[in-house]
Amino acid sequence: MNIGDAAGCLESLGNDTRLSIFRALVRSGPDGLPVGRLQSRLKIPGSTLSHHIAHLVNHGLVSQNREGRVLKCVANYRRMNDLVGYLTKECCSDVGGCP
Amino acid sequence: MNIGDAAGCLESLGNDTRLSIFRALVRSGPDGLPVGRLQSRLKIPGSTLSHHIAHLVNHGLVSQNREGRVLKCVANYRRMNDLVGYLTKECCSDVGGCP
DNA sequence: ACATTATTTCTATAGAACTAGAAATAACGA
DNA sequence: TCGTTATTTCTAGTTCTATAGAAATAATGT
Secondary structure (H helix, E strand, O other): OOHHHHHHHHHHHOOHHHHHHHHHHHHOHHHOEEHHHHHHHHOOOHHHHHHHHHHHHHOOOEEEEEEOOEEEEEEOHHHHHHHHHHHHHHOOOOOOOOO | OOHHHHHHHHHHHOOHHHHHHHHHHHHOHHHOEEHHHHHHHHOOOHHHHHHHHHHHHHOOOEEEEEEOOEEEEEEOHHHHHHHHHHHHHHOOOOOOOOO
């Protein structure tokens, strides 16, 4: 991962609503959750939710696959792993006790 | 670290300029760098730089200590460690291969 | 074809963020 | 005290971002 992608992912997660969405997806495991399920859980208007999900998808943190009428959203664990790897490697230091 | 602090840190680092500042500080080790040094390295106007540094300081990612006329900025490794810990614990999953 | 459900795109608006010049403050040496 | 260097605060302009209602699209069953 390069610095631009990292900043993009960080910006995506650096918003309370989007971080909540992402956490909900991570917790729900590899099966993910339909958009409507996120909507009822997080209690936000569909258009707003859709906007934020698109942001996460654009930065590779979430992927979607349609199952009939329902759109399943899944956290992209590999992408998140890459991000954490970048932060650990490029933004931490042996000196300071980072992993 | 709680979700609010995490989102704040992520938002801080989710900006190309601030991420560059932070990386420069991390790379320079526990001695850090003076503001002026960052300015000449990153080639950005003082007021803009000051604005971004204040943002990082406000979110606990950078601390400052004056040495005479020079203000030294130092990356807060512990804070960064906490952030990475939060992401690993709350936003990753065993299933997906995250650490 | 139509009704229903699920989700997105369009559109507008209010507020926040980024940028940077100019003026102000801080620290120090002469 | 004055001048110089280092940095911040003030101010303003422009550009992004978040929000959400309304209309449009997609998918399915009847």
